[in-house]
Amino acid sequence: MSRTRTAIVVGGGIAGPVAALALRRAGIEATVHESHTGTADGIGGGLGVAPNGRAALGLVGLDRIGAPMNAIVLQNHKGRVIAEIRQPMQFSWRSDLYRRLYDLAREHDVQVHHGHRLVDVRESGTGIRAVFADGTTSEEADVLIGADGLRSTVRRLIDPAAPRPRYSGLLGFGARVDGAGLLLTGDRMYMAFGRRAFFGYQTFDDGTGVWFANLPHPYLTWKEVGQTSNEEWLRRLGEAFAQDSVPALDLLRRTRPEELITTGPMEDVPHVPQWHRGRMVLVGDSAHATSPSSGQGVSLAAESAVELARALRDLPHPEAFAAYEGCRRARVERVIAQAARTNSGKAAGPVGRVVRDALLPLFARLATPEKSAWQYDHRIRWDDPVAA
Ligand SMILES: Cc1cc2nc3c(=O)[nH]c(=O)nc-3n(C[C@H](O)[C@H](O)[C@H](O)COP(=O)(O)OP(=O)(O)OC[C@H]3O[C@@H](n4cnc5c(N)ncnc54)[C@H](O)[C@@H]3O)c2cc1C
Incomplete structure (x- = not known):
């Protein structure tokens, strides 16, 4: 051959x-x-x-x-930092x-x-x-x-x-935002386990920022996600984070409907x-x-x-x-x-949430560079x- x-x-x-x-x-x-x-x-x-x-x-x-995205700071729905994981990402x-x-x-x-x-x-x-x-x-x-x-x-x-x-049960959304007036995160990505959905955000030196959200939802194809207007998705995301003490609502408010990015069903x-x-x-x-x-x-x-x-x-x-x-x-x-x-x-549901929040600091301590x-x-x- x-x-x-x-x-x-x-x-x-x-x-x-x-x-x-x-x-x-x-x-x-x-x-x-x-x-x-x-x-x-x-x-x-x-x-x-x-x-x-x-x-x-x-x-x-x-x-x-x-x-640079040199660490992930994990927060619970009250905004309390539950763990910080160092990881040298971009x-x-x-x-x-x-x-x-x-x-x-x-x-x-x-x-x-x-x-x-x-x-x-x-x-x-x-x-x-x-x-x-x-x-x-x-x-x-x-x-x-x-x-x-x-x-x-x-x-x-x-x-x-x-x-x-295989569908994970989560739909992905996000946007690039103007970082003016936002909490500066430095080289850290903040990720928050909200009561009903998951939220991540980071701001950069050039004055811009990014947020993303993972929303638990029955399966929809990318096309089906697009059949609901961006205004409506922003409204549903706002509703999902309404009870949480994380900056999700501020970032959602800064996002015009035409700026919303839908990344579709999260699959593997x-x-x-x-x-x-x-x-x-x-x-x-x-x-x-x-x-x-x-x-x-x-x-x-x-x-x-x-x-x-x-x-x-x-x-x-x-x-x-x-x-x-x-x-x-x-x-x-x-x-x-x-x-x-x-x-x-x-x-996670309400019980899973309590277990997860209790165990995460331990997992974070175990997530050493060697591991x-x-x-x-x-x-x-x-x-x-x-x-x-
Ligand atoms: C437009 C787009 C946007 C994405 N956005 C994100 C994101 O925001 N976040 C994230 O985590 N991941 C995103 N992904 C997925 C991410 O790029 C991949 O998971 C990862 O980079 C692996 O790359 P890949 O080249 O294997 O697959 P992909 O990046 O998906 O590239 C596959 C390419 O193959 C082309 N293709 C598919 N079928 C055929 C065919 N029959 N004939 C010829 N070409 C074909 C597609 O159009 C695509 O350009 C996106 C993918 C695409 C295509």
Whole structure:
């Protein structure tokens, strides 16, 4: 079996451009095919980028991301601080990170085609082609990488019985606000367990701020969330935080309806049994979607994209896919499981709330840098050869 020379990358979100850049570094030519007709500028809310993710993004040439978020201060519904967890994260708007990666990919001559929604593939003895919704096909390549997110089509093409996303019971909302007159948080993200919903906020040196809310709610698709007006969602969020002594109401009041960002249902996929088949392989949320509560979605996607490129640099694709899965699966599934436990605390009922508030200070004391080193200190050794 010969070395991989060309790759089709399906999905131009975060994992897609990182994979294309890392493949280029590995000497493999990659072309990105994105379903949306335009770019994703200005779309999405805020994200955490962890040191492990920053290191992976650094390997494809991206440095200086976002603003420092060096601690999480946890509050209860009365505004009392119940724990402070040190963690060396960066906060970034998803659209800023996306634009930086997009520009970097273009600078490195990665072709990004928009309006190419993959619906099928054609595999032959010599290669694979992507088939798009408009009936056109891509050029043939050696491998096809599914970086097509939570509702991946490539995942379904690899395994029609692949599991569907699992709903956490929470809908996500947020906004960028003018920080004038707000309590300055410094490099800390404040997160409050309200009586009925979860709230987070941080202000930055440039005079702006961000808030987000996780609202327990029966499942709604992203589209269904959009069928209720932003005014109404702001009203419902105000109602959810009305009994709490946290700055939620002030921040909601500062948010004009057109500024509200709805991030939709918070979902994950705890276990994707098959990450690859034939010439197809998954990377990012298509393989290991974690709910936003992990603060690791982008970071794990970047790590996986770089590790996949490294494996394809050194091994023929069947062995490369197996080596890649072998070094990634346990790590990503551990992060997904941890985030799912966090989500259950956010949606706790009255009894669960009392238990959670009593136990959190203890958990915070146990959350030492040594305990979280497996997540944050992970570094990819790009130059080391990958063994089958
Ligand atoms: C527009 C957008 C906004 C987001 N905002 C947030 C946010 O505010 N907070 C947060 O925590 N996470 C957000 N996410 C998710 C977050 O980016 C991912 O969880 C994480 O970065 C992993 O990246 P990914 O590249 O694997 O998946 P994604 O970032 O979801 O990217 C997948 C890409 O594949 C494309 N795609 C999907 N199906 C096909 C297909 N059949 N053919 C071709 N292309 C396809 C999508 O349009 C998308 O651009 C957002 C995702 C998107 C797409």
